[in-house]
Structure formats: C-alpha cells, structure tokens
Amino acid sequence: MGKFDSLIFVPEGAILNEGVAERNALRQTLDEVASGFGPKQRIQYAELLSQIKFLTFSDRIELVLQTFCRHELYSARKIFYQKMKEQKQLVKDVGLFLGELSDMDDQIKLILCSKEDRETISSRLDESELLNCFSAVYTQDDFVQRLPNEEVLTTIVQEQNLDPATCLVIGTDLADDIQGAENAGLASLWIAPRNIKTPIHPNPTIHLTTLSDLLFYLELS
Incomplete structure (x- = not known):
C-alpha cells in the first residue's frame, strides 16, 4: 500500500458522531410535530436503520422523515435540518x-x-x-x-x-x-x-x- x-x-x-446527531435531531423533531420519541418509536427507528444502511445520506434522512412524520413532512424537514445544525x-x-x-x-x-x-x-x-x-x-x-x-x-x-x-x-x-x-x-x-x-x-x-x-x-x- x-x-x-x-x-x-x-x-x-x-x-x-452522526448516529447520535440524527437520532437527537429526529427525537427533537418528533417532539414538535408528532407524538414524541417514545419506546415504540425508538424500536421502530432501530429496525429501520438496519434496513437502510446502504442508502445515501439524503435518501436515508428522507425515508426516516417519511416514516415518522408523513402527515407533517414539510414542517418536519425544516425542523429536522435546523436541529441538525445544533448537533455538535x-x-x-x-x-x-x-x-x-x-x-x-x-x-x-x-x-x-x-x-x-x-x-x-x-x-x-x-x-x-x-x-x-x-x-x-x-x-x-x-x-x-x-x-x-x-x-x-x-x-x-x-x-x-x-x-x-x-x-x-x-x-x-x-x-x-x-x-x-x-x-x-x-x-x-x-x-x-x-x-x-x-x-x-x-x-x-x-x-x-x-x-x-x-x-x-x-x-x-
């Protein structure tokens, strides 16, 4: 070599640390537009991640938001990407x-x-x-x-x-x-x-x- x-x-x-960042941003997004990030959502998120690990960054985020926030997708996108700016x-x-x-x-x-x-x-x-x-x-x-x-x-x-x-x-x-x-x-x-x-x-x-x-x-x- x-x-x-x-x-x-x-x-x-x-x-x-992207894993922590995306999970935190999703939790904060769900707290604002949906029912929160409780035990059910955490299990669903873990299962989803195991299935989408070969997707690109943008496709992965879009699928996650569609899965959890499909009824508030426009608002969820704006909130999620704003929350990502805070993940350090x-x-x-x-x-x-x-x-x-x-x-x-x-x-x-x-x-x-x-x-x-x-x-x-x-x-x-x-x-x-x-x-x-x-x-x-x-x-x-x-x-x-x-x-x-x-x-x-x-x-x-x-x-x-x-x-x-x-x-x-x-x-x-x-x-x-x-x-x-x-x-x-x-x-x-x-x-x-x-x-x-x-x-x-x-x-x-x-x-x-x-x-x-x-x-x-x-x-x-």
Whole structure:
C-alpha cells in the first residue's frame, strides 16, 4: 500500500458522531410535530436503520422523515435540518488526532468534504474549531452533484492539485463516502465496527474501527 499524503475527510461520521446527531435531531423533531420519541418509536427507528444502511445520506434522512412524520413532512424537514445544525457531538478523540496531523502540514494535507451546506457544517463544528485544521473546506454548496457522484471528489483533486494515487477518502457511509471514492478512482478508509464484514461492493481500501489507527498507515517522520 502506497503512501497517503492527502486525506479527504467526510465529516458526517468520520468527525461528527452522526448516529447520535440524527437520532437527537429526529427525537427533537418528533417532539414538535408528532407524538414524541417514545419506546415504540425508538424500536421502530432501530429496525429501520438496519434496513437502510446502504442508502445515501439524503435518501436515508428522507425515508426516516417519511416514516415518522408523513402527515407533517414539510414542517418536519425544516425542523429536522435546523436541529441538525445544533448537533455538535464529535467522534471520540478526533480533535487530538486532527490536531496532531495538522501540525504536520508539510507532510499531510487535510481537506474536508461535507455532505451538508456550509452554514450547517460550520455551525456543527464552530465550537470545536476543527475547521481550522483543514487547508480546504468543501460543502454541498460547492457542487451541482452530491456524493457518490464522482464529480465531487475529482473536482477536489483537480482544484487542490492532488495526486490521486496518494489521496485517501475517509468516511463511515458506504453508499456516499466509500462509493464516491470508488467512483472517483481514489483509495478509501471505511471506519466501522470490527464485527461488521467489509463489503465486496463498494470495497474500501482500508477498514478500521477507530480513526487513530490510521497513523499506522501514514509514513510520517
């Protein structure tokens, strides 16, 4: 495996704890437009997640809202995405990891590629100040297409003058992040629990349980 000197992070999952964020935003949405997020809804949500893990980010959210808020769908969408701006829970120890890498900017280039708009991702990361770790920040606003469309990552590679052979896309979402990397011909790191089998398609280059383990794959002096 070759050396990676450009890391493209998809923050929803790799940096921000997306599972907690989406569940909290849904609970807060249901508190406003429906009967709340009680035991019945929690069980239904858990069952639904197991069935939709291969959907893209936007398709997954839309299906969840249609399932729980179909009678108030327009209001629910507005509330849910507003609540997502307030979800700032980080993946454990990600701040220390990114801080260590950003201190090595002469060896490693850090780029952020968010699936959310600039206002949302800026709000979610403002308290942590982690945006300062990245030499370039891309959001949904910068593209006509969305992940996993290859245009998203190939545009970043071209604009940042990166070598595709040494780029690594880092994410937790198979349908968006890993498939997007595969479509663009880039290596990928899939962060997922060890007991989850690595899929054949899309097939991540590396499968790790924690982001900090990536240090073993970087040739840093």
